[in-house]
Amino acid sequence: MVTANGGINQQRVAVCNAVAVARLLNATLVLPKFMYSSVWKDASQFGDIYQEEHFINYLKDDIPIVKELPEELRSLDLEAIGSVVMDTDVIKEAKPSFYLKYILPILHLNKVVHFVGFGNRLASDPMPHELQRLRCRCNFHALRFVPKIQETGAMLIRRMRQNDTGLGHLDPYLVGQYAQLKKKGEKDSPPKKSRYLALHLRFEIDMVAHSLCEFGGGEEERHELEAYRKVHFPALVEQKKTKKLPSPKQLRSEGLCPLMPEETVLMLAALGFNRRTHIYLAGSHIYGGYSRLNALTTLFPNLVTKENLLTPAEIEPFGNFSSQLAALDFIVCTAADVFAMTDSGSQFSSLIAGYRIYYGGGKMPTIRPNKRRLADIFERNNTIEWKVFETRVRKAVRQNKRVFSRPVGRSVYRYPRCQDCMCNTE
Structure with a gap:
């Protein structure tokens, strides 16, 4: 089971990664759920955005997908038995070996594992060809809007x-x-x-505030963005107190604004x-x-x-x-x-x-x-x-217009031009 957090983009990546992890663990995937976010304030679930039947049928030869947890597992207290895995329990860009070592034993023991959060928790490389190709197919073919x-x-x-x-x-x-x-x-x-x-x-307020840059609004802007950081980015506020961070001018010269x-x-x-x-x-x-x-x-x-x-x-x-x-x-x-x-x-x-x-086809600049x-x-x-x-x-x-193959370690969602994704292979 996966409950994806964030907005539609983070959720999309989480779903594709969940499909790959289910295949890796030889497990059945329960149709993903989306976590309600106080930032996005959207109660939409998978079926409100993507076609459920198409998703299930398109991937049926890769992994079994069910709409609900089987009845015999619904009464389990997943948190009590240790089957709930939080985002913080999984390292960022975790390799397949991480899931085989730490998650597969939970699945064998309890018959179910529930990832709460998830997002960017599966590495881009090294990745077995069939898993890389599967999440590519999930992103570009299985996820179809309602x-x-x-x-x-x-x-x-x-x-x-x-x-x-x-x-x-x-x-x-x-x-x-x-x-x-x-x-x-x-x-x-x-x-x-x-x-x-x-x-x-x-240029939304979250991006503007997190950047620590200045945008010509003077003292009023500084107070407004600092107030936003205290609510939404408290760790960043603490970091500003304890570390010497680059000045807004330095950040701008580095192209970080x-x-x-x-x-x-x-x-x-x-x-x-x-x-x-x-x-x-x-x-x-x-x-x-x-x-x-x-x-x-x-x-x-x-x-x-x-x-x-x-x-x-x-x-x-x-x-x-x-x-x-x-x-x-x-x-x-x-x-x-x-x-x-x-x-x-x-x-x-x-x-x-x-x-x-x-x-x-090279025609969409x-x-x-x-x-x-x-x-x-x-x-x-x-x-x-x-x-x-x-x-x-x-x-x-x-200079940023050149067409190139996917760099090692970069996302197939952003750089699909690679043998695992776009190329026809035997």
Whole structure:
């Protein structure tokens, strides 16, 4: 059994890792459950986001999956018999040998083991070929969004494409039966070329506060972020008291600060995007609110969010479910003609980038900026000529554009280009 924590991205990784661990232990997997988080405040369970029957049937030749714990095991007090394994009990990036040595004996003794938390608790390497391939198949094939999410995701994609009749490269994998070239009754016509850029601006208050950077808000900003840290990152507050941490200026020069909306505008403009560009902005809780987005919306008036594109009645079923709303963002960002991220460490952006590599056939560009290089360029933006600035930004982004195989020790969800995942092997 697995109860995954975090938001939809952490849960997705946890599910794929759980499938691999069940195979490793030769165990039956109970359909994963999702832990309620005080941060995400979403009570959604697996079946509210992913198609249960498809998940079970797709993986049936790999592992047996049941919806509930067998009746003879339900009366057990799992905590009392030592069958509950907390996130803190499993080392990060644990190797298969860890599970065989410490978890398998619990399973043999008690017939059941329950992982509470889980997340990033299975190593990327070294990993047996069949396990690596299995979690790759789980991520890219077994996890399919429920029709409610697919239908609304397809609606968002159509509206971003100005209701054109063209079928996007990834649409069938993302929205299934709702990926249609034309509606019933419509005449055949050449598809229009209406394109859009999707942007994941990782500038929420949790990211901003945890970075320990400064963003031009002066004393008021410092007090606000420190108050947030005391509630959500108490360990970081204690660390600040006992250790000499890098200054905000040092952090920025090292590329360790989130890109501000103002910096993102400069980057996109230098790359050639202009006022006519249609932009879908993922997420909506930008630190500083919509006033902080003024720089973006002024230069890019065609910037929208799902809240702009959907009517109140259309978005209402998703209103209290942040993970389901994130699933809509996942669909629209993954299907975009170009996807731009501002933080390459973001799990949301990483999963999208990996999905675009896996299904994109090399035709789905992703902008992944080198923040350290950009920070150096931005420091001189008061005196630098625009043409020079443009050239340097394009060079900094181009350096991260290269296609390469999965580096050793890196996630197959983010880097699926490897023999275990994308290559046909005997």
